[in-house]
Amino acid sequence: MNATHLPRAPEVKAASGELLDLKDAFGEFMTTFEAFKDSNDERLAQLEGRLGADVMTSEKVDRISRALDEHKRALDGLSLKRVRPALSREGGRAAPSEHKEAFDLYMRAGDDRQLRAPDSKAMSYGSGQDGGYLVPDETEAEIGRRLSALSPIRSIAAVRQVSAAVLKKPFTVSGPAVGWVAETAARPQTATPTLAELQFPTMELYAMPAATASLLEDSVVDLDQWIASEVEAAFAEQEGAAFVNGNGVNRPKGFLDYNKVAEASWAWGDIGYVVTGVSGALPASSPSDVLIDTVYTLKAGYRQNANWVMNRKTQAAIRKLKDGDGNYLWQPPAAPGQRAMLMGFPLVEAEDMPDAAANATPIAFGDFSRGYLVVDRAGVRVLRDPYSAKPYVLFYTTKRVGGGVQDFSAIKLLKYGTA
Structure with a gap:
């Protein structure tokens, strides 16, 4: 694969303005990983030869590795956006609590009079004299x-x-002293x-x-979600x-x-x-x-x-390693939103x-x-x-x-x- 044809990291939004589908983003991520494995296998084969690894091959591996990191960050961003609630108030939502309504008024207009009422009742919601609510x-x-x-x-x-x-x-x-005793033997204090x-x-x-x-x-804007x-x-x-x-x-x-x-x-x-x-x-x-x-x-x-x-830099180096059977130690996430695996254990970046x-x-x-x-x-x-x-x-x-x-x-x- 030529450097000019490396898979591009997915954009957070598609051309139509809609979020890019997670399945498509994950497919691009896996395609990049396969390209990385092919190029790294070529680099390792050259290292085993007499002439050593070609400089262009090593640079190619590094470029694809960086592209893989970009894909993973974009994929994580898309997964996070899916779980974020919209800032609009529209849609079926539970009625706001007394404190929530009072807090919204304080945020919009600086009116804290309604916040003081719950404060005097519960002594827990507000403390304007201490610097905020x-x-x-x-x-x-x-x-x-x-x-x-x-x-x-x-x-x-x-x-x-x-x-x-x-x-x-x-x-x-240090825990309490314990020991084995016979059925009728004395039990000294531990x-x-x-x-x-x-x-x-x-x-x-x-x-x-x-x-x-x-x-x-x-x-229309939900200020709680905005904060x-x-x-x-x-x-x-x-x-x-x-x-x-x-x-x-x-x-x-x-x-x-x-x-x-x-x-x-x-x-x-x-x-x-x-x-x-x-x-x-x-x-x-x-x-x-x-x-x-x-x-x-x-x-x-x-x-x-x-x-x-x-x-990220350490992960990029670890990603190139193989075990004695030729299998890569680093494995990509099994599904969108999951973690990459290293030797069977999740990897946190x-x-x-x-x-x-x-x-x-x-x-x-x-x-x-x-x-x-x-x-x-x-x-x-x-x-x-x-x-x-x-x-x-x-x-x-x-x-x-x-x-x-x-x-x-x-x-x-x-x-x-x-x-």
């Missing part, structure tokens, strides 16, 4: 649902909603378990979308970075910020890693072996629900993972639903600001989020180094 429950649920789809680590981690500023989670350091505590404070995350007067005056759609990308981007690399200061603590040690020296509180044996790269001979070692570093109980986590470099840990593998905890404090707050950016109206939207590792046995890393 809580969005309706429907809007908060919609923001949470969209973040689960957009934020890669949130989509595979455990999520807990709390009403306090800090979640305190006890865990057992040692009691030792408990410790993990703390997950919530930190403030904010976005500030702007609206025009015409948008606010248009009664959710405006803040989703900003919240997801900041969350994604913090859940991977956050230092725990005014943000969640990312799993890569914990102390990392070789698996042979692993202890609770550390994240264990396996080395590739080559500085900054996978080994040239049998590179898939280190991936297998990483998989089986994880205990069997965690492997059942494990995921690979890496960024997180752009905040580091690139391959000396002593970097660009690949994580583990059961993140048991290993990493995301803590959401109940309530998303909105403060209407019609003064700071006239003629636009700003909506200062905040939510409180925390996160950290809760089970250090559940996540392992692959380190591109020798020790």
Whole structure:
């Protein structure tokens, strides 16, 4: 296949203005993957020969690999658009709650008088004196649902909603003593378990979308859905970075910020890693072996629900690998909306993972639903600001989020180094 005839990534909209059918987009994605396999097979065959891989063949493989990434991103975008509700109010919808109607009036005209009535009844909906009002429950649920789809680590981690500023989670350091006894033998008292505590404070995350007067005056536009759609990308981007690399200061603590040690020296509180044996790269001979070692570093109980986590560049390199039988380790999604698979485990693309470099840990593998905890404090707050950016109206939207590792046995890393 010539470089000039590479399949193009699907557009988000067709020429008629309608969304491109997911089946067609998925078919284009699979066609590109077959082209990638053919070109990479040619490159591998040249590597086995005396002359080595042709430069043009290698460049061709890289181009098709980039096209494959573009297809996957477009496919994910189309899948996400299918589940997004329309911003129009038309259609059969349940009657809005008292708070939802009052919140809509506050958003459009800045009139908070009706919001104060529910506030005085329940002492939970509004707190204008503290800087804003809580969005309706429907809007908060919609923001949470969209973040689960957009934020890669949130989509595979455990999520807990709390009403306090800090979640305190006890865990057992050492269990009670147990032993075998005869039927009539004495049963001495056993040692009691030792408990410790993990703390997950919530930190403030904010976005500030702007609206025009015409948008606010248009009664057909659902402002709740508009707020959710405006803040989703900003919240997801900041969350994604913090859940991977956050230092725990005014943000969640990312799993890569914990102390990392070789698996042979692993202890609770550390994240264990396996080395590739080559500085900054996978080994040239049998590179898939280190991936297998990483998989089986994880205990069997965690492997059942494990995921690979890496960024796009690392995935592009892994995509070229084969096993001893000549089968590609990376496999495309089985259907639109599903994840690609690596050695039988789902692969999550997180752009905040580091690139391959000396002593970097660009690949994580583990059961993140048991290993990493995301803590959401109940309530998303909105403060209407019609003064700071006239003629636009700003909506200062905040939510409180925390996160950290809760089970250090559940996540392992692959380190591109020798020790």
